[in-house]
Structure formats: C-alpha cells, structure tokens
Amino acid sequence: MTSRLPPCPHLPAPPAQMDAGALTAHGRTRDAAFHLTALTYGHYLWQRGQVARAILCLDRSFGTNLRGDEPVLRDWPLPYAALAWMLRHAPVGVFIGNPRVHYQHLADRMNEPRREQRRWRAWACWALTRLARPEFSADPRHKVVEPELELLTEKLSRHGLPGETSLWQAATAGLEAGSDKH
Secondary structure, three states, X not given: OOOOOOOOOOOOOOOXXXXXXXXXXXXXOOOHHHHHHHHHHHHHHHHOOOHHHHHHHHHHHHOOOOOOOOOHHHHOOOOHHHHHHHHXXXXXXXXXXXXXXXXXXXXXXXXXOOXXXXXXXXXXXXXXHHHHOOOOOOOOOXXXXXXXXXXXXXXXXXXXXXXXXXXXXXXXXXXXXXXOOO
C-alpha cells in the first residue's frame, strides 16, 4: 500500500485509477492533450507517494511541443509551480532521488527536438531544485558550468513560450521568499 499525499494545488485532479497507459495512448504525439495527461498522471503518482515518478511526469510535460496559445495552458501551465510545490512538500523518507543531479544531467545531455528550449527548461528546474532543496548535492563527476539565474531568465525568454519566464520567476520568487517551507 502506498502512502496518500495531499493534492497539489497546481495540478489537475486525477481519476481514481490511472496507469502509464494513459501516456502511451498518445503514441509519439507530444501535444496539449499529452501535456494534460502528463500533469494528471504526475498528480496521480504524487498522491500515491511515488514522488520521483511524479516528477518524471512533470518532465514529460515540459517536453511537449506547444505554441503557448493552447487553451489547456490557461488552467494548467507548464508545471514550474507544481515542481516547486512537490519539492517542498515531499515527505521525509519518500523516495525522490536527487532531482538536482537529474536536471543537471538532463540539461547537459539534451537532444533534439527543440533542444535549446528543453535544455533551458531543465536548467530552470535545476534552479528550482537548488532553491527548494539545497541539501541535494551536484554530481561531482559531471563537470558542467551551472548557469546563473540571470542567464536562465535570458535563455527561457529566448527559447520558451510566451509568458514562460514569468511562470518560472514566480515559482522561483516563492522559493526565495521562503514560502511553502519543506
């Protein structure tokens, strides 16, 4: 029996039953419908105490091919706030892995399609992780230049969706202000 965690206010309510088949049902399509499914399944996993897997679903959402004008984004934008919330609310003892290392590796090893967009999103998630959970260490064997927040702002503004930088900055500001303490 997995633990039940409180609902995340930044994600759609999941159904009573859901599995990875919800994602595979989309085939290779990574559109607005896939974005919503990834968020919903991530929330489903979160509430069942599968925090690391839930975060991986948020990653899937960040990888969708969106223009920024899709109606779903009004209610369920890219999940920067959801990631920050999960990082702060993951209970002690629940497996979360090391999201800092995860995002560091993901950003440095990103491939096409939309490499730059997805790369800078991964770095933005890395920055949220560093702010939310400073106890996570970097991978000392992975030599990489870690970007400053100013560079992340510039790159997200250049490669992200309209308004994406503001979403990330709002999540960052909430963490810097110390709200939602872990």
